[in-house]
Amino acid sequence: MSISRRHLIGAAGAVSMLPAFGPEAWAQAKDKVVIGMSLEPPVLDPTKNAAAAIRSIACPSIFESLGRIDRNGEIKPNLAESWKISDDGKEYVFKLRSGVKFHNGEALDASVVKFSVDRLFAAESTVPAKSLYTDIEKVEAVDPTTVKITLKSPNSYLLYNLSLGDAGIMHPKSASTNDKQPVGTGPFTFKERKEGDSITIERFAGYRDLGDIKLKTIVFKVVKDPSAQVSALLAGDVDTFPGFQAPELVERLKKDARFAVVVGTTExxxxxxxxxxxxxxxxxxxxxxxxxxxxxxxxxxxxxxxxxxxxxxxxxxxxxxxxxxxxxxxxxxxxxxxxxxxxxxxxxxxxxxxxxxxxxxxxxxxxxxxxxxxxxxxxxxxxxxxxxxxxxxxxxxxxxxxxxxxxxxxxxxxxxxxxxxxxxxxxxxxxxxxxxxxxxxxxxxxxxxxxxxxxxxxxxxxxxxxxxKIGVWKKELVGMWQNDPSPSADFSGVYWKA
Amino acid sequence: MIDFLSRRLAAALLTLVLATVVVFAIVEVLPGDPALVMLGTDARPDTLAALRAQYGFDQPLTVRYLHWIGGLLSFDLGSSHAYGTPVAKLIGDRLAVTLPLGALALSWALLVAIPLGVFAAWKHGTASDWGVMGFTQIGISLPNFWFGIVLVLAFAVTWRIFPAGGFPGWRQDPVGSIHALILPALALSLGEIAILTRVTRSAMLDTLREDYVRTARAKGAPERTVLFGHALRNALIPVTTVAGLIAGFLIAGAVIIESVFRLPGVGQLVYDSINNRDLIVIKNVVILFTLLVLVVNLAVDLAYVALDPRPRVAA
The missing domain is CATH 3.10.105.10 (Dipeptide-binding Protein; Domain 3)
Incomplete structure (x- = not known):
């Protein structure tokens, strides 16, 4: 066993012969966006884990709730197209949107909503946000598009809480596998997850209203280290960090003409x-x-x-x-x-x-x-x-x-x-x-x-x-949320300017 | 020879058994409640209790220890609490990044350090020797994460010939995957190159003073044969020892380098599992690494035997 110079040179040559390719991200299609995330969600089901990162990826992009919280923090209709609240504040009647399909082809109806909301406050439930829903006494499917929720005592925050990702509507058939294979009614379907690296979602062709959904593919890339976040942006591996975590490094990004740094509010x-x-x-x-x-x-x-x-x-x-x-x-x-x-x-x-x-x-x-x-x-x-x-x-x-x-x-x-x-x-x-x-x-x-x-x-x-909320994104990316009224992933109206 | 190996093997097994006890004890006394980490600050006490029961956190320590060991013996590592994925798959996927990274870094280190060390010893006392020593001094002092950031800024941000981080996956893009490991391996190996160069140099200086080297020179052997054929072979024994130890450091260094380069490796898995209090993952990864270090040490012992017949007899 001897090491000769010839062997050493041979081995060094093998390493230097590796091709030098640039990052794939350069050849970016105009309907794909790579979003940087500081934290990785353990699972993708908001009813299984409290991590905010789950909501910032999957709600309402994958899981929609009865209402939705818009970019100004206002409650807007979503799966429920309207609702009525009784004068004593104890009865909520939701009129559901018709023709809504889950990603697996199942239809949304009042019985599915009842199943989903029942899970939130059931005695044996291990939903992290259970305490937000324990004022609910019962949920009834009145007819296929009408759900009645009765409260034990009035709760003026119920509508807001039912609009959170925590109350995302799930189908009985997919509820138990949503942690790995999330199936909802949202505009995006889950494509793949590389644990420790990225999560990819794609536009759902069967979504009821695709007019506002301009992006075809969204890749969430996990970059925890603040200096790695800056290099990922500078090298073009990531298009945006909606919630940039290192204020001391913002000046560096402000100087770069490619990026917009937009400061907003959080809760x-x-x-x-x-x-x-x-x-x-x-x-x-x-x-x-x-x-x-x-x-x-x-x-x-x-x-x-x-x-x-x-x-x-x-x-x-x-x-x-x-x-x-x-x-x-x-x-x-x-x-x-x-x-x-x-x-x-x-x-x-x-x-x-x-x-x-x-x-x-x-x-x-x-x-x-x-x-x-x-x-x-x-x-x-x-x-x-x-x-x-x-x-x-x-x-x-x-x-x-x-x-x-x-x-x-x-x-x-x-x-x-x-x-x-x-x-x-x-x-x-x-x-x-x-x-x-x-x-x-x-x-x-x-x-x-x-x-x-x-x-x-x-x-x-x-x-x-x-x-x-410090948002950093490429200047051509339009429609990203300036504020963060609740941890959510609403990409309606986000697109690349030509 | 058989005796030497069986004794080494028995010692390794005993170490492994003791390690399971120590690892279990340390992981179990880690402050923090995995159920609370999963369910967050709004969790109700009854919800927490239900989840703890679901994962068996409410069982007595001995039951949990035996359950874990039973699983290990039947090659069932269980499922991660946080990810819900089988631990074996989780670790397997991550090893596919960390092992090549470590191997590449170690190859780098050996490829650069041994010739450099031999060169410095050969040029002992000259400016070249001082130059190499100066370089190793810098190499030891620089933190590898800093070197990693510098490499990214130079090769990924400015020149764009390497990616700034991330890992495409072996199946999706094998060439891109090797490409993604080159800068991190370089960053990881810097300190090791410095240490190994120094060890090679001093080991070479020792052997070059030996009688048989003088004899080889006296009989007119070419300098190349003297250096690489006679002196280096003997000098390689301490170098092998240190290289074996370094393999362990590489794994530790990988935690930081993987974070700088966004590599989904075992280092990141351990880091995340500690933060998630994903106890079952931490326990199994640490035991796996203990096993790995034991195997490396055994391999080092075997390498001694190959390089130098004396331990076969002495042991």
């Missing part, structure tokens, strides 16, 4: 969640002191300037929003005084447990130093996501943490018993019951304002900023 309130059940955070004065220590401008700078300041747990683009950022204005002296009043003239020590998400990592150090200025010595602990879920969220073993609450209409968390903030306010609970029970949406907006004020006044959490 994500970034908060410094606070354990209201633990000393010293159970003291309102301590929480007020911390609120005075918050310098939101500086926190938003850490996000490279992306984000809108918030003073309560409510999205600024919502029409019921009121600006409460001045409830406890930035004032170090006031913060120190309040801490002294609460019995902590020299401050105290606190832990800040951070989940492994970009915004929390970027805000962590800044927030620790801001609290340090009023005497709170913050030590930072890094947690993996599953650890954060168990330790902080479930066991409530924490002082402070930073997290974005990305669900729409999530002010209801302040009325929940045993939620991880340990906030318990009979006043808020009573108001929230009114919000849910009202059938008058104008009145609901007024009630929501009262709720925002209660939460801001009680300084339940540190309210930092509303997370921005």
């Amino acid at each position: 994500g309130e970034v908060i410094m969640a606070t354990n209201n059940g633990k000393k010293p955070f159970n003291d309102l004065k301590v929480r007020q002191a911390m609120a005075h220590a918050l310098n939101r401008a500086e926190l938003i700078d850490a996000e490279s300037g992306f984000g809108t300041p918030i003073g309560s747990h409510f999205a600024p683009h919502n029409k019921a929003y009121i600006d409460l950022t001045k409830t406890y204005p930035f004032d170090i002296a006031k913060g120190k005084a309040l801490l002294a009043e609460a019995g902590y003239p020299n401050g105290f020590e606190a832990s800040l447990k951070l989940p492994p998400v970009g915004y929390a990592q970027r805000a962590g150090e800044v927030l620790a130093s801001q609290l340090g200025k009023i005497g709170i010595k913050v030590s930072i602990t890094q947690l993996q996501w599953p650890q954060w879920l168990s330790e902080v969220f479930k066991e409530r073993n924490y002082d402070l943490t930073i997290v974005a609450h990305t669900e729409a209409n999530d002010l209801d968390r302040y009325a929940r018993d045993g939620y991880y903030w340990n906030y318990n306010s009979p006043e808020f609970k009573a108001k929230w019951r009114e919000v849910v029970a009202t059938t008058d949406f104008a009145k609901r907006d007024e009630l929501l304002k009262v709720c925002q004020r209660i939460v801001a006044r009680d300084a339940v959490n540190g309210f930092l900023y509303q997370l921005a």
Whole structure:
């Protein structure tokens, strides 16, 4: 066994002889788009797993719901072409669109909708969003195109919740295999999945209205690493990142004439969640002191300037929003005084447990130093996501943490018993019951304002900023959503400009 | 010889059994609830409990351990909780990326490092030697993910002769698949090239001082025969040892390189499974890698025997 120079040269030659092909993505047809995703969905069935990535790929492109949430966050008809709500808010009658077919050829009728909605709240159901639907008492198929849903008690958010991807309508024959082979009624059918790499969907020829569906093929490519996301865009492997995750790299893309960088809004309130059940955070004065220590401008700078300041747990683009950022204005002296009043003239020590998400990592150090200025010595602990879920969220073993609450209409968390903030306010609970029970949406907006004020006044959490949606796409790609009213994949009206 | 091998084999088996216990214990004490990861923050306690029962997370530890070992022994690795895919298929698909990547990186490393090390030893003390040593110093210091990003910017973004990442799949596009592995293998091998060059150089320097090398030169053997025929063969023993160890590092490095180049390999699978608390996948992948390292070590032992007859007797 000896190695001669001839062998070495031979082997090196074999490697250099490999052909040098360019990326396939160059030869792009005008009806195909490659969308970059930061997270990979484990499965493709929104009733099996809570991952937002599932909704950003499959809802409503594959699975449609009774209503749909449009790009402005409004509820529009989808599988239901109209609905009537009884005066007491307890009966919803949906008129279904006729002639709707599933991708496997099965027809949609009231019995299918009943099957699908029943699954959401059934006793043995393991649907992640089950709690959104437990107010439903029964679902009846009145006739083939009419479904009646009766509630135990009125819920003014039911229509919204039934329009979410979580309530995607599935057929009894394909429901159990939707995790791998999703079959819905949407404008796109599932084609293939390469785990760890990509998911491809194609236009559904049997869709009821193809007028708005210009794209033929959509490939979702998983690119987790932020610098790899930039190279994928620059090299032309990916046409767009609708939710670009690295604000610090945006400048690089803005300079490139090929791309449009479009900043919009999300439903994500970034908060410094606070354990209201633990000393010293159970003291309102301590929480007020911390609120005075918050310098939101500086926190938003850490996000490279992306984000809108918030003073309560409510999205600024919502029409019921009121600006409460001045409830406890930035004032170090006031913060120190309040801490002294609460019995902590020299401050105290606190832990800040951070989940492994970009915004929390970027805000962590800044927030620790801001609290340090009023005497709170913050030590930072890094947690993996599953650890954060168990330790902080479930066991409530924490002082402070930073997290974005990305669900729409999530002010209801302040009325929940045993939620991880340990906030318990009979006043808020009573108001929230009114919000849910009202059938008058104008009145609901007024009630929501009262709720925002209660939460801001009680300084339940540190309210930092509303997370921005940074969309990056090739300039020729038209119709992408600027805002992210709910995690969804609506590609109607998206096309390539010739 | 038989005795030597059977003893090595017994030791490897014992290691494997101990490894299953350690791996199981570590994976089970990982903080985090797989059901909570799947169902998210809106999950109700009853839903979580139902899902846990469905996957057997509520069973006692010993039952779960025996269930897992029973599965391993009958070649049934179970199904991933997060993906719903059989673990064997999941790992098989990913190995089809990571093994060629590792093999390519190791070939790169050996192809470059051995001649470079021999050259440096041959030119010992000259500017060329210093040049090679300087290069290895840089190679050891550069993090491979950084080198990977630089390679992408140069070869994929600027010159566009290699893809910036991704993997087309062996069946769909075999040529494109090899093409997609070249830059990552290069990035992965940089540190290994540096280490192997140094090891080859110092091993060569040692053997070049041996009497038999002087004898070979004295009897008029051409320098090429002296270097490659006489000195290198002996110098290869430490090089083989280190190359075997490096194979393990390559697998670890693959986690990061696969992420930079978006390769759906085992490294990414482990990373995702840890984040999803997909316990069954983590356990099986780690055991598979333990097995792989044991096999590589056995192969290294066998390579010693081929290169140098002494261990056959000494053992």
